Amino acid sequence: MVDQQDFLVELGTEELPPTALKTLSNAFLAGIESGLKQSAIQYDSARAYASPRRLAVIVSGLSTQQPDRVFEKRGPATSAPEKAVQGFAGSCGVGLAELETMEVGKGTYYVYRGTEAGKQTQDLLPEIVAQSLNALPIPKRMRWGARRTEFVRPVHWLVMLMGETVIPCEILGLTSGNTTRGHRFHFNETIELTSAAEYEAKLLNPGKVIVDFDRRMQNIKEQVLAEAQKLNAKVVIDPALLEEVAALNEWPVALTGRFEERFLDVPSEALISSMKANQKYFHLVDTNNQLLPYFITLANIESKDPAQIISGNEKVIRPRLADAAFFFNQDKQHPLISRTEKLKTIVFQHDLGTVFEKTQRIEKLATAISERIGGNPAFAARAAQLSKCDLMTDMVFEFTELQGLMGYHYALHDGEPAEVASALNEQYMPRFSGDELPQTRTGIALALADRLDTLTGLFGINQPPTGSKDPFALRRQSLGILRIIIEHQLDLDLVELTNLAASHYGQLPSQADVAQRVVDFMLDRFKAWYDEQSISAEIYLSVHALRPTKPLDFDKRIQAVAAFTQLAEAKDLAAANKRVSNILSKQGISDAEVNESLLVEPAEQALYNQISEIESEITHLFATGAYTEAMQHLAKLNDPINQFFDDVMVMSDDEALRLNRLALLSKLRKLFLGVADISLL
Template identity: 35%
Template sequence: MPDLLLELLSEEIPARMQSRASADLKRLVTDGLVSRGLTYTHAEAFATPRRLALAISGLSENSPTTREERKGPRVDAPEKAIEGFLRSVGLSREDLTVRDDKKGQVYFAEIVKPGRSAAEIAAETVEEVVRGFPWPKSMRWGGGTLRWVRPLHSILCILTNEAGAEPIALEIDSLKAGSVTRGHRFMAPERIGVQDFESYRTKLDAAFVLLDPEDRKAKIAHDAEQLAFAQGLEVVEDPGLLAEIAGLVEWPVVLLGQIEERFLNLPPEVLQTSMKEHQKFLSVRDPNDGRIVAYIVVANRETVDNGATILAGNARVLAARLSDAAFFWENDLRTPLREMTEKLSHVTFHNRLGTQGERIKRIAELARQIAREVGADPDLAERAALLAKGDLSSEMVYEFPELQGVMGRYYALRAGEDVAVANAAEEHYSPLGPSDVTPSAPVSVAVALADKIDTLTAFWAIDEKPTGSRDPFALRRAALGVIRLVLENGLRIKLLPLFSEGYPGADPDDLLRFLADRLGVYLRDRGIRHDVIAACMELGGQDDLKLLVARVEALQSFLSSSEGADLLAGYRRAVGILGQEEKKDGVEYSLDPHPDLAQNDAETDLFVALDAASDALEAALRDEDFAAAMACLASLRAPIDAFFEKTVVNAEEPMVRRNRLCLLNTIRAVMNRVAIFSVLEGS
């Protein structure tokens, strides 16, 4: 069984596109081969700055011959109908067979499609994939029609079997496929002939090209750690930047540079961000004090001076960048944080929601109110909310927006603000995502909740709600932030009053339903069923999320038990009969049933059990003891089962029938004090 090797060598592919491109190449080529009748055992794709490569092993030698039988017109059909059928199947009348059918004799055609060679199919598939490749952006060059991310220089495409390697007969816009590639652009630009994937990879290694991006990442990480360790330093981990750097070089050469002394007083986040965004440098810190003191440059070639010239050039560029950062830092420090905040009064937050300054005042009022609920000092919470967004008008955040909050903390500390106020400036944006750390300091929690609640109520008030995949104002993220702040800090806080205190015009109940939907997403990873959450939410007023989750978890645990499953079956039976009879009679059987109308022991026992469960439930729910509440429900299982076994609900006596239907309603009412069981799936 032959192996296929494909390489597309071009000018530099942007690092951000490489991973997706290699995955697309693998998917499109393998799908194309399979759709044309070939099979394979394994496929692996690779990307470097200059090439996409795909290795497929265990490819079948030919596609199978296929036979298809197609029914045609009747023998006595009009001549034009028969001729049309012959054209559609590509046969002559002599090739057809005649068979008896219900309505007479009918023509049948057997269409035989002979198998094709792997080489023919591969050529057809590769050309289709290359011409239609889904680059986010592509270009044309020269006089050809082909579009590629950057000019395409060569195509290597070979099939290898026991007899050796055979280039695929393929030509795309004057680029003829062959068995030749090239190594590193500067260190080994000569042509390299290959016979199979192993020789391809081995010869590229010798020609200073590491084909696998994971190998390049591992080499960069290892060499960087060794260089830093030798200086008593450590590399700041940044997986995203490491992956991007690996997409910029084919032969990574790691160099260590020192930051000039005059820049070491800049905040480490400023140094790290500037070097990352502008230079793609990994930061290196002193583990003793956490200061960023050096950087890692990854060159794309070895040099006779061991990278000295490369380091010197990068140092000059970095010095210019850091000089700008130092200028921003010093200018910002000369501006009081309060003045920075006041500038936001002239900055529009949203054309229908006023300015940032107006929003800050709302957040401050809300933070003061929330502070009492979360154990924070109201004055500090209000102060923190008034200053937390001040750095948005700073020069540093204008240059590096990702430093918002971080710089606010530094400016607040330099201004002599309370540490809790400074920390809130940095932390109030969090959590930004499911993996982001949730603030726990009371002042930070108060401001973070106020910020997110204001966002939600404001956009709810102007009816800018998320729809489908559209969520331009990140309201789902804000809702998840509220949920995490409440639950991960164990807060007992009522949200409906806070929603009412938010931006005027928002519907608090509708917003709570949205939050419940997000809560379902949050709890899904913990194995909580969405319908269990809905059953508890349907009780109404469930805006204490900590209490709601306790109820949900207890209910799910109960439903997972045999008692819970059996009781749910009894509930469904009772509600089913009740609903059917209410619909038929046109009345609701919601009056209190009379025990003295019971006609058997099972009916009497059910009255007693419901009374006992009702009293016990009231106490358990008052004490927020949901485990006890579920135990009360469990006590109803046997009496309900016995009632249905020994009692006919639709008795002949109208008074007895009515009383028994009211008893079924009591079952529903008692159980629905814990959750609305009819919402559960299957109910």
């Protein structure tokens, strides 16, 4: 039985980029696991550890040796000259008697089968670790000092332990050992490790390092909640901020600070943005979710005088909040609409004109969409005129992530209708996957118009996304359009909207088929959409084959086919549809009338009668989009179809009978195509 031991690798570095730490840690683990699997080395489990100054992996129950490998080496044909056969045997280090023969195709060949002894795992680990580090997703590597070594940050120590034995090697210019280091301030000393099992415990005590990333995040979360509890307040824990703070601290200590209440006159989003982005603070709210004049910061040290750290943070945040207050008050001195002229100086895209010209196109498109969805066209036009004006404010210039949101606040201050103001913020919704959608009809119209204008324009100048580049986030914008239309149950046609958007550009270089290309691109985005809902690619393709261009209609068909696949008859009906499709495509049959007098077999008569009955039942279901109910009716055809294929010779020698039976199958096929092409299931 092969021995098993635990393996530890730790790379000590200068402080790693906090936003990338989790990604680097996961990639390091994945690289090592991949290397072990490629080398066929067995292990029980593997776990990643990461802190600002280290990346580590512990592999538990790692086999100390590769398994022996049985190999097969094929040589010349048995008809080859004896000298060639002897040469092959010599290259294998064996005599002719040890060669075997095997049949390959029409020939017989000599073959040598042997066993290669597995290597010691510790001899393979240095290369596995080095390859994993080289493959880390580091956009830009750096050098330091006189070294030629490159990594994301300077490296300082390397631990490589197999059981209690150091694996001797050199990686990134470092010689492996069994000593790690503790916290930079609390325990800036080396810590000797005798095994992987004691790694986490020794770093915790005496090292003052919580090396498990998830445990550190949980520790921070508990501390932050406890600090909020002291104030009877609620702390808002942004998962991304929590992860970033965990990547900044090895020994986190939560401390609560305060800022002046006068700053609460500024929109809370601006204050929160400043606290999160610049200082990595958690903000607190009351029971009504109103911002409170407090913040929670994380120190990477357990100070003997925490009041000094709190005071320092309060001094740092005050001028930042003062800047936000200044920008807000300055911006309010000029109404949003007065900034329209400045939009003429901002280029949206050099072939598609300025941002001002974009707002003019959006105004026309948003107005048309508003009319179609029962909105207020006048509101839509006004919202479009104001939609990009906040880009010219000092606040958005300083805090770009507040675009739209500041437009909302400034529009309210200017006395614009509440729905117009809301639309200025809603135009960017959804900002990311799973984000909330615009709720007002004006916001919906503006959000759709903005995205459709961008998509149509860029396809119109033949600049669609490529495999690696999507600078205008057209994939995300397309998914936003689909989500808005489907989740708000809007009866909108993408072809109509895209043609409308294209008409507002005048003449585009690639305008001939721009609507088709844009719509095809958007319909292709449905695949990823349904992947997330665990709907199979076959179901998506069965609907996509018909190319319904109304997203709501597309989705209804998908849900109907998904429900249909759960029926007992689904498999047989899908197979039957495939058979029918193949027959019709080979015979070149399209639409043809069925002649009832030529239906001579009971099975074909029964199928025709059942089709006619169901056709009358489901015509109105197709018209109203009740596809799930329609598919339930179609499932009744399973037995008649099976009986038809059992009893009836479709390709009869009698041409009239043959053509009539093909017409019957065409009628059947057309009925199913009212929902989807289930032959693709």
